[in-house]
Each structure stands twice: as structure tokens, then as C-alpha cells.
Amino acid sequence: MRRYSVFALAREGVRHHTGWDRAWASPLPKSRYDVVIVGAGGHGLATAYYLGRTHGIRNVAVIEKGWLGGGNTGRNTTIIRSNYLQDPSAAIYEKARSLYEDLSQELNYNVMFSPRGVMMLAQTLHEVRGYKRTAEANALQGVETEFIPPGRVKELCPIIHIDGPRYPVLGALWQPRGGTARHDAVAWGYARACADMGMDIIEQCEVKGVTSANGVVTGVETTKGTIACGKLALVVAGHSSVLAEMAGFRLPIESMPLQALVSEPIKPCMDVVVMANTVHGYMSQSDKGEMVIGGGTDGYNAYTQRGSFHHIEETVRALVETFPMISRLKMLRQWGGIVDMTGDRSPILSRTPLGNCFVNCGWGTGGFKAIPGSGWAMAELVATGQPGPLAAPFGLDRFREGRFIDESVAAGVAH
Numbered sequence: 001m002r003r004y005s006v007f008a009l010a011r012e013g014v015r016h017h018t019g020w021d022r023a024w025a026s027p028l029p030k031s032r033y034d035v036v037i038v039g040a041g042g043h044g045l046a047t048a049y050y051l052g053r054t055h056g057i058r059n060v061a062v063i064e065k066g067w068l069g070g071g072n073t074g075r076n077t078t079i080i081r082s083n084y085l086q087d088p089s090a091a092i093y094e095k096a097r098s099l100y101e102d103l104s105q106e107l108n109y110n111v112m113f114s115p116r117g118v119m120m121l122a123q124t125l126h127e128v129r130g131y132k133r134t135a136e137a138n139a140l141q142g143v144e145t146e147f148i149p150p151g152r153v154k155e156l157c158p159i160i161h162i163d164g165p166r167y168p169v170l171g172a173l174w175q176p177r178g179g180t181a182r183h184d185a186v187a188w189g190y191a192r193a194c195a196d197m198g199m200d201i202i203e204q205c206e207v208k209g210v211t212s213a214n215g216v217v218t219g220v221e222t223t224k225g226t227i228a229c230g231k232l233a234l235v236v237a238g239h240s241s242v243l244a245e246m247a248g249f250r251l252p253i254e255s256m257p258l259q260a261l262v263s264e265p266i267k268p269c270m271d272v273v274v275m276a277n278t279v280h281g282y283m284s285q286s287d288k289g290e291m292v293i294g295g296g297t298d299g300y301n302a303y304t305q306r307g308s309f310h311h312i313e314e315t316v317r318a319l320v321e322t323f324p325m326i327s328r329l330k331m332l333r334q335w336g337g338i339v340d341m342t343g344d345r346s347p348i349l350s351r352t353p354l355g356n357c358f359v360n361c362g363w364g365t366g367g368f369k370a371i372p373g374s375g376w377a378m379a380e381l382v383a384t385g386q387p388g389p390l391a392a393p394f395g396l397d398r399f400r401e402g403r404f405i406d407e408s409v410a411a412g413v414a415h
């Protein structure tokens with residue numbers, strides 16, 4: 001595949017853009033692959049990419065029931081950070097964040113990584129103590145964060161009202177190299193690189209069943225026929241329990257809607273990402289000028305991907321004390337995704353009761369930021385059959401052993 005460059009842009013400019021290669025095709029499936037990955041979201045595509053690039057496994061199909069990146073990967077609010085409390089979480093999220101730094105160069109695709117800085121506001125004394133503790137933990141983990149006073153918060157984000165009557169801003173946990181990236185571009189960049197390695201990305205192809213014999217998976221039944229495989233990776237986020245049931249095992253996952261909304265585009269007014277976890281809302285400004293706003297999960301299990309009025313009201317009400325300017329904004333659109341929540345709010349990267357079947361899920365409300373690190377660790381697990389140091393703590397056995405990685409504050413509340 002031809003590389004994208006300033007020279008290629010100039011050449012195609014004068015040729016009326018007739019010479020570009022297709023970024024990826026959507027071929028009919030072959031009868032067998034060494035590895036079949038179900039789910040062409042960021043995590044499935046990144047797994048395929050590192051399988052090819054790091055482990056030399058290229059006879060791979062990524063199967064997607066809808067369109068590439070049309071699940072949570074294309075629906076999230078793109079916050080990237082790694083300021084988690086527990087060591088295993090900080091390790092995998094920081095690996096992901098550091099891979100994001102060079103991802104555009106690595107994939108030869110502009111994923112628009114913008115390390116503009118992420119702050120998590122402390123609006124109660126409890127949060128002040130909690131974030132100071134996280135900053136200390138991050139220092140030990142080699143993750144660059146600091147606890148900053150209210151004056152510095154105001155300096156970094158002048159539109160914040162720090163003296164709110166109910167929840168004044170008492171400080172913030174600041175990660176200067178956190179930020180955002182363009183979510184579609186992350187999926188597209190990985191997809192293009194996978195296609196370039198000869199992998200098949202098969203869209204509009206739903207997996208309807210998993211076939212197995214003698215404790216190992218033999219293939220998947222899809223709407224485009226049966227596909228045999230040497231190994232199977234289930235990377236389907238909110239549909240993980242559905243796929244696990246097809247394969248004959250259960251997962252400790254609940255699927256819940258998570259919604260977000262954007263305002264009309266306005267002039268640049270905020271060049272950091274702000275999360276307000278006590279009131280349960282977060283906001284950043286997109287490159288188009290829209291204010292990107294999100295809150296908590298809906299309080300019930302469901303598979304809906306729509307937005308709802310109660311969410312707009314709850315989330316905007318939560319944020320308006322800290323950001324009074326949003327009361328004058330018009331909303332442009334809202335949507336929902338189906339997030340996969342575990343009890344300890346940490347992901348699952350694991351072997352399963354079926355010998356050659358692996359699962360990657362449980363990223364819940366915060367898996368966009370993890371895509372490169374998760375794909376990197378999952379590829380190692382699938383290729384070798386054993387989890388490496390990044391994936392090992394996140395096995396399914398932790399739920400049997402009670403060895404939880406409790407990130408309910410860092411991951412369950414916001415992103």
C-alpha cells in the first residue's frame with residue numbers, strides 16, 4: 001500500500017485524487033484462518049495489528065457484524081489518560097498512552113493524538129485525599145501526574161467557575177500528557193495497516209455461533225458462512241456475554257448503555273480535558289469546536305445505542321455549576337454505546353475454558369484510551385497462549401480467587 005505523505009498529497013492533488021489505494025477491502029471470508037477475531041472495534045483491530053507486526057501471524061480475519069469502528073470505538077468521547085491507582089492498571093494504560101504518542105507515525109495514519117492534558121477535579125475533601133494518593137501512586141508507577149491547586153486549575157481552564165456554591169473546585173489531579181485522539185481514525189489506521197499485511201477485515205458479517213470439539217474451538221458460524229480457525233479471540237465489548245454464551249461459558253460482565261452528547265460548534269474556549277467525577281460529568285472541545293460532554297452509565301442493563309432525554313438533563317445539570325457557559329449552548333446530537341462492565345471495573349484479557357479461545361472485554365466506560373496497549377497485550381496472549389506481564393493480572397481467574405483490581409473510582413465513575 002502506498003504511504004501517505006506530503007508528497008503523495010501534492011501528487012494526488014494535481015491528479016484529482018484518482019490514485020489513492022483503497023485503505024482496506026471487505027472481502028468474502030476464506031474457509032479457514034489461523035486466527036479469527038470477532039469485533040472490528042479498536043481492540044479487535046489493534047490485536048490483529050500486533051499479531052501481524054510483533055508475532056508474524058498474518059493469516060487473520062477480523063469479523064464485524066456492522067461497520068468497522070461502529071461500536072463503542074466510534075461512539076466514545078476519546079479521553080486518553082493513565083492516572084489509575086492500581087499498579088496493573090497504570091501499567092497497561094500507560095503502555096497504551098505511550099503507544100498513542102507515536103501511533104500516527106507507526107500506522108502512517110493521522111490519529112490526531114492531542115496530549116492537551118487531562119484534569120480530574122477534586123470537588124470534595126474526600127476527592128482531594130483520593131487524588132493526592134493517586135498522584136503518589138502514579139509517581140511510584142512512573143506515570144507523570146500531579147495534584148494542582150484551584151488557582152492552577154483556573155489558569156489551565158479559564159472557563160471553569162471554581163467557587164461554585166455546592167461543589168467548589170478544591171484542586172485537581174493533572175496529567176499533562178493525557179488528552180484525546182480521533183476515535184474513527186484509530187480504528188481506520190489499524191484497519192489499513194492490517195489490510196496492508198494481508199489480513200481480511202470482513203464487515204456486515206455477524207457471528208451467530210461458535211463450534212467446538214474436544215474442548216477447543218473449531219470455527220464460527222456467521223451470516224457469510226462457516227469459518228474454521230486455529231484460534232478464536234472474542235473482542236466484542238458490550239456483546240461479550242452473548243458471544244461467551246455461544247462458546248458455552250459465562251463471563252462476569254454486565255452490559256449497560258453509556259451516552260454522550262455534543263453541542264453546536266463554538267470558538268475555541270477550552271484546550272484541556274476536564275472530568276468532574278463527583279457531579280458525574282466531563283467535557284472537552286473537539287477540533288470542530290463542539291463541546292463533547294458525557295456522564296455516567298444508565299442505571300440498568302440494556303443493549304440500546306440510543307440517547308435519551310434524562311441523560312441530557314442529568315449530565316448538563318451536573319456540569320452547569322462548574323461550567324456556567326454551557327447553559328447557553330445548543331445541543332447538536334447525542335448517542336449511546338453498550339459498555340461492558342465488570343464488578344471491579346477492570347478489564348478481562350484472558351484464556352477461557354476452551355483451549356484456543358481468548359477473550360478481551362470489560363473495558364467498560366474507559367477502553368478507548370487502552371486500545372494500543374490492550375491490542376499489544378492481547379496479541380501476545382493469542383500468539384503464545386500465555387498472558388505476558390501486562391495481561392496476566394487481568395485473567396478470569398481473579399474472579400474465582402477474589403483477587404480484584406478495584407478501579408471503581410478511577411474507571412467506573414467517568415473516563
Ligand SMILES: Cc1cc2nc3c(=O)[nH]c(=O)nc-3n(C[C@H](O)[C@H](O)[C@H](O)COP(=O)(O)OP(=O)(O)OC[C@H]3O[C@@H](n4cnc5c(N)ncnc54)[C@H](O)[C@@H]3O)c2cc1C
Nearest residue numbers: 039041042043065071072073076077079207337367368369
Ligand atoms: C458514550 C461513550 C463514551 C466513552 N468515552 C470514553 C472515553 O472518553 N475514553 C475512553 O477511554 N473510553 C471511553 N468509552 C469506552 C470505549 O469506547 C470502549 O471501552 C472501547 O471503545 C471498546 O472498544 P472495543 O473495540 O472493545 O469495542 P467496540 O468498539 O464496541 O467493538 C466491538 C465490535 O464487536 C462487534 N460485534 C458484536 N457482536 C458481534 C457479533 N456477534 N459478530 C460480529 N461482530 C460483533 C460490534 O459491532 C462492535 O463493532 C466510552 C464509551 C461510550 C459508549
